[in-house]
Amino acid sequence: MAQVLEFKLPDLGEGLTEAEIVRWLVEVGDVVVVDQPVVEVETAKAMVEVPCPYGGVVTARFGAEGTELPVGAPLLTVAVGETADGRPAGDPAGADTAGSDGASGRKPAAEGSGNVLVGYGTSHAPARRRRVRSTGLAVNGRPRTPEPARATRPADTPQGTPDPQSGGGKAPADGPVPVISPLVRRLARQNGLDLRELTGSGPDGLILRADVEYALRAAASQDRTDTAATAAAPVPTATPAPAASSGSTPSVTRVPLKGIRGAVADKLSRSRTEIPDATCWVDADATELMRTRAAMNAAGGPKISVLALLARICTAALARHPELNASVDTGTREIVRYADVHLGFAAQTERGLVVPVVRDAHARDAESLTAEFARLTEAARAGTLTPAQLTGGTFTLNNYGVFGVDGSTPIINHPEAAMLGVGRIVPKPWVHEGELAVRQVVQLSLTFDHRVCDGGTAGGFLRYVADCVEQPAVLLRTL
Template identity: 80%
Template sequence: MAQVLEFKLPDLGEGLTEAEIVRWLVEVGDVVAVDQPVVEVETAKAMVDVPCPYGGVVTARFGAEGTELPVGAPLLTVAVGEPADGRPAGDASPAESAESEGARGGTPATEGSGNVLVGYGTAEAPARRRRVRPPQTAPATPAAPTAPAAPSTPVANGQPRTAQPAAARTRTLGAVDGPVPVISPLVRRLARQNGLDLRELTGSGPEGLILRADVEYALRAAAAQGRTGTTAGEPRTRTDRAGVGAPSPAPAAGTPGVTRVPLKGIRGAVADKLSRSRTEIPDATCWVDADATELMRTRAAMNAAGGPKISVIALLARVCTAALARFPELNSAVDTEAREIVQYGDVHLGFAAQTDRGLVVPVVRDAHTRGAESLTAEFARLTEAARTGTLTPAELTGGTFTLNNYGVFGVDGSTPIINHPEAAMLGVGRIVPKPWVHEGELAVRQVVQLSLTFDHRVCDGGTAGGFLRYVADCVEQPAVLLRTL
């Protein structure tokens, strides 16, 4: 007897709560094997091919290309085995499949394959992820139906079978008493800024958790009804410096000369992270000019000796790890809830990489244990993966300190935003010939500007200045590093 199993979007890692369907790799009616990639999705971190843990016939797909789905939302259903009427499993219609015990949440006869998807299992989500709807306080009047966190419309041959209005996401009756569970403070702030009462929503996350997608859909529904946090028909206003309210309408879509670019995917994730960093971290920046002539000569001598070529960024990374060993306060993060500074013993060094899809920060694991050759090879590997969009979530998370080489853009200095939740970032400008007083005489030397942006909660200026001065000393006199090798 055929059994229809529902495959949901798996947990994609730390901080990844949703993904956008880029391209379906299978059609309804196709036969799929266990762990065959069935859909290509884009998260805020990377492009990922999602494998299906079941083997059988695809009976339904959920969501058209370009649709954003939250983790735990249905991706597709697969018919496993032969139905009782003798028809192949693929002959069952998506509607019939949706009514089967597997689609209704019955216990599947086939477990997930257990293979790994970018560092995460393809097995069935644990029980804690099952949706638990909050109790209704007005049982006499049924609450309005609630749509899933993102469109979960079965699609056959690329065409949606049904459509659900976004307005169905808001619940008008039965507000929940007590605190409202949200996935992050950013979601709460988004609702507050738009005048949305979170108690009117039913979260689609685990145990009713309200996701960002829930708030965004509710805002779209409210906008369609003319009530986006203000009285219907009343224009939104801003207060100028004189305290006088003035209309501030946003340009409508299609206005000549106006282009709207959605903040989603990597660009949206970067925007959220930078905003959070600016909001939470009281940062400060100090900088110093350093004579990098001896560092460049040392690198040239190392490369002339044969073997793999050593990159400048690898030498600077080696300097960073040596400096962090002397000033471990900067290899840390702040736990705001516990009001504690979390200091790390290992250095997982992130570095900013600009790609066609946006800014990403790959992480070199255990950078403090690597030599110059190993660092060079790992920087090259991660940079290439960033350019091709094949970085895994594990390679984009867990950093403890970031090295930002903005000199590749031809600029001398910068005051970068700290990569939240880290405590510091070292910036390196371009290395260029400049007039410099060397041994009491004016000479042309290779000069670089170094800057350190740090979280003032983890250390004071003395520690930050000591760290930056040590880095500059190593750049000017690479032999200083011999003390720590």
């Protein structure tokens, strides 16, 4: 007997509590195998293809593309096992006997992988993906639809507007509140909102963040209306202002802070709140560095990037000044210094600014660094970076010169303790060997956490970097 199993949005790691559906990879009626990717979602950190732990026929999908779902919300349902006449679930000839007892807790006929992201370890033979003629399993000759509590909420219903047909409702006074996301609970708690008074628009009445935000906006609008009515009561009626035409364009545009942009906003705000940062900078003559790079590339082999040479200089400087390869544990009031350098670098993409991390940068040469920067940059632009590739950095290199600017005072990438900024390298008048000459000049800046070191250490680090830029032979001492 076939069973209908529900696959819920899994925990994608790194404390993420929600994801947005970018693209469905399967449709209702498709046959899927264990660990086959079924949907592409966007988290606050990366784009992820989510594999399904069940093999069978897709009977329902929950959420349209662009819909944001909390972790634990249903993604799709899959009919697994065999029908009464021995046919696999989804076979048109045997679909009319399929059952729907997947929620009964019985062991499914087709075991899932047990891990929906990595290390599946399953050995099921791959099955051919095919489409059945109906939109789902049939019961008594009629197409079967998902359970009313989930299926009656249209996939394109805007979040934040409770759907009276969703099967949801207010939680009973003595029952559990239908909330999964800790973010939703915290948002309601911070604003004094009783979740038991809300009607969830999610599956089975699940209360989503959009529901809480909608309730808060409604309350704020009501407060403004009441305040305006109270203030206007004793005032004589004045000549009304001309009403705006129905076709007028709104004077403001509101852009939701979510996804990558929201994550960046939260991280930058936390950095500014927690870290007492300071910035020092210096101009350096990069003529010899550019000549050295040209000589390396003329010798044959893979081309070496300027960013890779600057990264090599960074790791050498951090070996001399390990105080800056650190973070601050505010809970224990301790400075945590790292022996290894995991170097983050700022990469601008269509989805916003991301900071991929080059692992063990201190152990890589210029060729290896060049290749790794190229690989991670390509993944960043394609939106395929994993959460692991975006976390764990100990120091960041920010090449804002690509934007055509000379200097900047960047915000430290929390929880790191420092960031080296590099401006554009351009010809400028420079005193060289006692005479005025045109040289390739770059401005270097170091923004650092003043808790981990004082200005002397920061200045020593930046001066060493500038010396290596001006005289690359200085690096030979550390090679």
